[in-house]
Amino acid sequence: MQLRDIMTNNVQTVNPNSSVKDAATIMKNLNVGSVPVCEGKRAVGIITDRDIAIRNVANNGDSNTPVTQVMSKNMIYGQPDMSDQEAATLMAEKQIRRLPVVENDNLVGIVSLGDLAVNSRSDMEAGEALSTISKPSKPAK
Template identity: 55%
Template structure:
């Protein structure tokens, strides 16, 4: 089993709960992501998504200066550094989420996206096929 630490992103863009949704949206654009963990003093407080901004702010006519805390999702599911890739995939499937923040000692240490798991699984499969082909004796006679 592969550890989640092998495929998680550790350089995670974050916003504080007091930053504005405009700042969050700008950071999403710069980082080319659709969600950003909300972290106060290193602790994961929530997550804000482009969907949160659209439905909870723009659709309701709120200002760009609205604090992230007013529109972020707080019913968070998170993982831990000692979990396996398989465990993370199972949690993400159960909760139908595309990104899983990884927490250690109540501190955000990384995030795993669905694409990270797919890439990891494909790499493992490819490595397995390669190893099988390398390990088989040459069948030329």
């Protein structure tokens, strides 16, 4: 099955000049841990709850800090014609739970591990991806 068949099409985004508070509010309202960052429809990055905690709060940033200062600019993404198995493998390798779907530089959707899990053919791949993503890291000494 291709990502275009299982992705969420109506994706909430923020623009690079939005505040981290705006991004956090979207995450809270949608019960998600990341929001794509777009200029119009062009995907330019992604901001996660971890980005806000580590790159903003831990560095004495405030709620008005622009998203562009803390977002991940090297966004990992899939394409609509990518298979669900390819997506699960990519998500496991990159240890991500949500995969933005981009076509011609424009955000067209997003796929979560849950989306992969409800597809019976990719159930095993989603489980393997989750086990890889959820491996604990060792604290820096």
